[in-house]
Amino acid sequence: MSGGSLVDAIEHCFEVGWSDGLPVVPPYRVLVDRMLDALHWDGEEVLTSIAGQDTEVCAEQVAAMAVMAGCRPEYGRVLRPLTEAVFDERLNLAGVEVTTGGVAVLVVVSGPVVTEVGFAYGGNSVGGANSRPNATVGRFAQMLRYFCGSQGGAMRANGTMGHPGRISFLIAERPDTHFPPFHAQSGLPAEVSAVSVCSAEGPNSVNNHYSFEAEGILDTIADCLAHAGSTSYYWHHGLYLVVLGPDHAETVSRRFSRDQVREYLFEHARRPTDELARLGRIPENPRAESKVVRGAMRSPVDNPGLLYVVEGGAAGGRFSAVVPGWVGSHEFISRRIADT
Amino acid sequence: MIADTSMEDPMDRAADDGYAELVSPMPRARSGRYSINVRPQLREVVLVDNDKPNSINIIRATQAELRRRGIAVRDEIIVRPVGRDPIDKQPQLFGQLSRERALVLDGVND
Numbered sequence: 001m002s003g004g005s006l007v008d009a010i011e012h013c014f015e016v017g018w019s020d021g022l023p024v025v026p027p028y029r030v031l032v033d034r035m036l037d038a039l040h041w042d043g044e045e046v047l048t049s050i051a052g053q054d055t056e057v058c059a060e061q062v063a064a065m066a067v068m069a070g071c072r073p074e075y076g077r078v079l080r081p082l083t084e085a086v087f088d089e090r091l092n093l094a095g096v097e098v099t100t101g102g103v104a105v106l107v108v109v110s111g112p113v114v115t116e117v118g119f120a121y122g123g124n125s126v127g128g129a130n131s132r133p134n135a136t137v138g139r140f141a142q143m144l145r146y147f148c149g150s151q152g153g154a155m156r157a158n159g160t161m162g163h164p165g166r167i168s169f170l171i172a173e174r175p176d177t178h179f180p181p182f183h184a185q186s187g188l189p190a191e192v193s194a195v196s197v198c199s200a201e202g203p204n205s206v207n208n209h210y211s212f213e214a215e216g217i218l219d220t221i222a223d224c225l226a227h228a229g230s231t232s233y234y235w236h237h238g239l240y241l242v243v244l245g246p247d248h249a250e251t252v253s254r255r256f257s258r259d260q261v262r263e264y265l266f267e268h269a270r271r272p273t274d275e276l277a278r279l280g281r282i283p284e285n286p287r288a289e290s291k292v293v294r295g296a297m298r299s300p301v302d303n304p305g306l307l308y309v310v311e312g313g314a315a316g317g318r319f320s321a322v323v324p325g326w327v328g329s330h331e332f333i334s335r336r337i338a339d340t
Numbered sequence: 341m342i343a344d345t346s347m348e349d350p351m352d353r354a355a356d357d358g359y360a361e362l363v364s365p366m367p368r369a370r371s372g373r374y375s376i377n378v379r380p381q382l383r384e385v386v387l388v389d390n391d392k393p394n395s396i397n398i399i400r401a402t403q404a405e406l407r408r409r410g411i412a413v414r415d416e417i418i419v420r421p422v423g424r425d426p427i428d429k430q431p432q433l434f435g436q437l438s439r440e441r442a443l444v445l446d447g448v449n450d
Contacts, residue, residue, distance in 0.1 A: 009362060018365055029361040050367070057367040064365040100449075147365050234393055283393035 013068070020139070020146060020167055024068035035063040038076030039083075048087040050094055050148055057087070057148050065147060069140040070132065078117060078137055078195055081335035082107060085197045086144045088333045095328050096199045097149035101231065102159025103326040104166040105141040106200040106241065108310055110173040110182040111193030113337050119172035125312035126203045126243055126321050128168050138170030141197065163202030174246060177311040178253035185258075185308055186334035193337040198239055199326040201231065208248070209318040214255040217248045217320070218264050224322045225269035225300060225307075231324050232300040233271075233281045236290050238327035239306045245313040248320045258309050266304035270297040308332055381441040384412045388437070388446045391423030395448035402445070414442065 004012070009026035013019050018027070025031070036043050036059060043060035050057065066079050086093065086105060096103055109119050119137075120129035128135040142165075146157070159166075173182045183194035208220040221242055232238035242265065244252065252261060273296050276282045286292040291302065301307060306325075313319065385406060389399045399417055406413045420433060427434055437444055 012362070027363045027365060028359045029363055030359060032363040049370070055367050055369045060363060061365050061367055064363040067363075068365060143365070148367050284397060285394070287391070 018068065020142060022167065025070050027064035027067045031067045032060060032063045034073050035066050035071070035076065036060065038073035039063060039066075039080050040076075041080070047083065048148075050087075055148065061147070062144070065143040066140050069143055070136040071140055072132070072136075075117060075133060075137055077338055077340065078109065078113060078133075079140060081337050082137065082141060082195045082197070083144065085195060085333045085335045086141060087148075088197075090331065090333055091197060091199065092328055093145060093149040096145060096326065097157050099326060099328065100158050100160045101201065101326050101328075102162035102166070103199040103201055103329075104163065104169045105145045106165065106198050106323060106325075107138055107141045107170040108173065108182055108196040108241075108332065109137070109170065109194075110196070110310070111191075111337070112175075113193035113195075114172045114175055116193075116340065119170075121172040121174045121312055123314035125314070126169075126171055126323070128170065129172070134170045134172060135168050138165075138168035141170070142166055142168060165200070165202055169200070171241075171243060171310060171312050174311045174313075176246075178246075178249045179258040179309065179311065182308070182310045183334045183336075186332050188334055188336055193339075194334050195337055196332040196334040198241070198332050199329040200241065201324045201326070203243070203321040203323045206320040206322060207318070208320075212251055214252045215264075217252050218256075218261065219268060221320055221322060222265050222269035225265060226271050228271065228276070228279055228281065230300045232306075232327050233276055233298065234283060234286065234290055234292075235327040236300070236302045237306065237330050238301070239308060239325035239329055239331060240301065241308045241310060241323040241325065241332075243313065243321040243323065244309060244311050245317065245319045245321075246311060246315045247318045249311045259304075261309055262304040262307045265307050266299055266301065270299050272296075273298040306330070380443040382443075384414055384442040386414045386440060386442045386444055387417045388444060389417050389419045390447050390449055391420050392448050399447045402447075 010023045013024050013026055018024060041059035043058065045059040046056050047059055047062060048057050049055060062083055071079060114121055117133050119133045120131035124130055128138060180190050183196055184190050186196060188194050204224050206221050206224050208217050211217055225240055256264060273292060273294055276298060282292055387399050387403055389396050403413050421430060
């Protein structure tokens, strides 16, 4: 397309399918080139080929997505490692788009970059925080998923229900977290900045305003993790993210380290296997890998390492959240963000 | 109150300053040409199980139902070794299916 008004360009993007359903910033050549400079990529550089689709993705296309999502070039130091994380084979981008699970790419930003770039980490923490860095970087990650995993390739999205995070889904960790930084759970040094991704369902709110004991808070979270419809009961290897609100984190951290929180939740988030089988949450002929033991209590995860904890949200309301990962998402994929 | 709609439109600028061209975000498949044989060479059905919950039960029921209707179905059900991995990451199975002369019914997914 050439010529025409800004509104014409936005409408053109809708017409040719360059949209996630919302208007985009038209990927004008001058804006894309500026974004490429910020990303330190040559436009023709092939960044990845999507497994299972024989699809190549060039830097120019990724930069166009960043422009369309509304990102500023200053976010480039986050967008580059984020792109590398989303293209990591462990995320299984093509699988994310063909599953009936309807999952989004969940982005967690942690470390000094949160304040340096201006990510919001208070109210509406899991909902985009009404902040440009949160909303647009999260949207960029969904565009990578959508355009590279589905729209540009051979696959079609098959999510039965989906959730609003498929437009944008980013959580920035509170800089004053009571625990070591989120990315330390992925083995990165505590002092660095990092971006981490997994594929995830929508968040479940956990309300507990009247317990000021760690066990009361964690037992409530455990009950949410272990509800009968929790996704991973059978497959057993999908991760979960627990977003501790600062008021809950303050109470819990007085008694438990983060690893102890993960162990506690692993032990207490359980339901009877026989009940799950009666409800149809366990198939008739379970495979050995799923470790189904009749008569025993069953966790939705195979081990506490699949339970991640991040601190986010505003003080003043005693809420947390549980974000279930896709059963095919076995770990957060973390990348270090370069210093400025 | 009347809104001010006089905001500068970048498209009013000269067409050669970078606001005339839109860059496509669309990756495209790089596949070469390939052929698909839509007519099986054998009048027989071969069933593939994708290792999903309860899927083998459904495949066995399918096998029985097809036979009840007089359709030749091979005894052996091909079972995908790792249900969660794309089939092109399982080259042995991929090769086996590409050489298959019967009608392949690729089974249940979730």
